[in-house]
Structures are given as C-alpha cells and as structure tokens.
Amino acid sequence: xxxxxxSPDSLAVSLGERATINCxxxxxxxxxxxxxxxxxxxQQKPGQPPKLLIYWASTRESGVPDRFSGSGSGTDFxxxxxxxQAEDVAVYYCHQYYSTVLTFxxxxxxxxx
Amino acid sequence: EVQLVESGGGLVQPGGSLRLSCxxxxxxxxxxxMHWVRQAPGKGLVWVSRINSDGSSTNYADSVKGxxxxxxxxxxxxxxxxxxSLRAEDTAVYYCARVSTSGWNPLxxxxxxxxxxxxx
Numbered sequence: 001x002x003x004x005x006x007s008p009d010s011l012a013v014s015l016g017e018r019a020t021i022n023c024x025x026x027x028x029x030x031x032x033x034x035x036x037x038x039x040x041x042x043q044q045k046p047g048q049p050p051k052l053l054i055y056w057a058s059t060r061e062s063g064v065p066d067r068f069s070g071s072g073s074g075t076d077f078x079x080x081x082x083x084x085q086a087e088d089v090a091v092y093y094c095h096q097y098y099s100t101v102l103t104f105x106x107x108x109x110x111x112x113x
Numbered sequence: 114e115v116q117l118v119e120s121g122g123g124l125v126q127p128g129g130s131l132r133l134s135c136x137x138x139x140x141x142x143x144x145x146x147m148h149w150v151r152q153a154p155g156k157g158l159v160w161v162s163r164i165n166s167d168g169s170s171t172n173y174a175d176s177v178k179g180x181x182x183x184x185x186x187x188x189x190x191x192x193x194x195x196x197x198s199l200r201a202e203d204t205a206v207y208y209c210a211r212v213s214t215s216g217w218n219p220l221x222x223x224x225x226x227x228x229x230x231x232x233x
Contacts, residue, residue: 001175038217040219040220042158042220044158049208049210049223049224049225049226050158050208050220050223051223052213052219052220052221055213055218055219055221061213061221091157093157093158095158095219095220097217097218097219097220100163100172101160101172101174101175102148102160102163103160104157104158104159104160105157106157107157107158
C-alpha cells in the first residue's frame with residue numbers, strides 16, 4: 001500500500017499569515033499516461049465529514065477560496081493557505097487515489113496562534 | 114443536490130455482525146463508484162472499501178478483508194457494508210462517499226456518517 005506521511009502533525013499560525021502543510025507518498029502517484037498526480041486534499045472540521053479542497057494535486061474544487069492552493073508532483077506535495085482565516089481552523093488530510101487501495105495521510109491540525 | 118445518508122450503526126459485541134446502509138439521492142447512483150471510509154474517535158481517516166458502478170468489482174483494506182463485504186442495490190440507490198467478526202478496533206464513524214465525477218477520481222461527496230461501537 002502507498003503510505004502517505006504528512007508534516008507537521010499540527011501548526012499554529014496567526015490570522016492573515018501563511019500555513020504550509022507537507023505530504024509525502026511512499027511511491028509516485030503520478031500517472032505517466034495522462035501526466036496527472038492522483039493526490040487530493042481534504043478539510044475536516046469537528047463533527048463534520050471531510051470536504052474536498054484540491055484534486056489532481058493543484059486543482060481547486062468549485063467554491064473553495066483561492067487562498068487554498070496545492071502544489072507538487074510525484075511523491076512530494078504541499079497545501080498552502082496563503083492568508084489564514086478563522087474559519088480555516090480544521091484538520092487537513094492528503095489522500096492518494098492512484099492505487100486500488102486508497103490511503104490518507106495522518107492529518108495536520110491547523111490552529112490560530 | 115447529492116445526498117448520502119448512512120444508517121445501521123450502533124453498539125455491537127466483539128465477534129458480532131452489523132450491516133450499514135447508505136441511501137443515495139440527487140444523482141444517478143448506478144453511474145458512480147462508491148466507497149466506505151471510517152474514522153475512529155479522535156483519529157484520522159481510513160479507507161475501508163470500494164465498489165464499482167455495477168457492483169462487479171470490489172476492493173478492501175487489508176484490515177477488513179475477509180470480514181467486511183461491500184455491495185450495492187442500484188435499483189434502490191443504496192450502498193451497503195456487511196461487517197462481521199467485529200473487533201474493538203473497528204469502532205469508528207463510518208462514512209459513505211461518492212467520487213466527484215465518474216471514473217477514477219477523488220471522493221467529492223460524503224455522508225454525515227454512522228457510528229459503530231464494538232464493545233462488550
């Protein structure tokens with residue numbers, strides 16, 4: 001199975017500052033035939049199901065604010081919140097949908113400093 | 114509007130069985146792969162199983178293989194997860210999820226989840 005490793009486990013960022021979350025996969029999730037990275041990011045707030053933010057590593061889901069961005073390719077990926085807002089307090093998960101067995105990262109908790 | 118509503122959770126003894134259901138509406142259920150994902154209390158997301166659109170192909174996490182069975186009734190727009198030989202470590206909120214668009218895609222729609230507690 002592809003292991004997804006996120007870092008850090010948690011981070012505290014001041015309002016308006018940048019938050020950066022990293023995700024590393026144990027093998028490449030880049031499919032060579034279409035040059036797409038099968039990597040997504042989710043946001044989960046307490047008591048709610050996860051919400052899809054980013055897919056194909058860098059494509060923002062409809063309705064997601066543009067302060068959220070994804071980057072990376074192959075095995076190394078990053079989710080960036082350019083200017084943290086109070087409503088962004090949540091746990092963020094990376095997720096690979098490349099293989100027949102899907103896997104998630106362990107999650108990164110984002111809080112306000 | 115896409116809606117996924119899970120049911121069937123509850124308290125079950127170790128070694129017992131339970132069947133979860135996920136009622137889907139707002140889309141053509143038979144066109145989409147469906148998944149189950151679980152989350153133990155205070156823990157992260159763990160993918161459990163997947164079924165293709167006509168039910169002919171399934172995949173499972175190693176932790177549930179041989180104990181859980183995913184199935185679907187396209188006529189009733191319902192997804193199922195039959196769980197047997199349940200263990201304490203199966204305690205979790207179980208979410209059903211649909212891919213965002215048909216094909217090999219991320220999980221774009223999620224239900225609210227149903228809690229399964231395995232305890233004596």
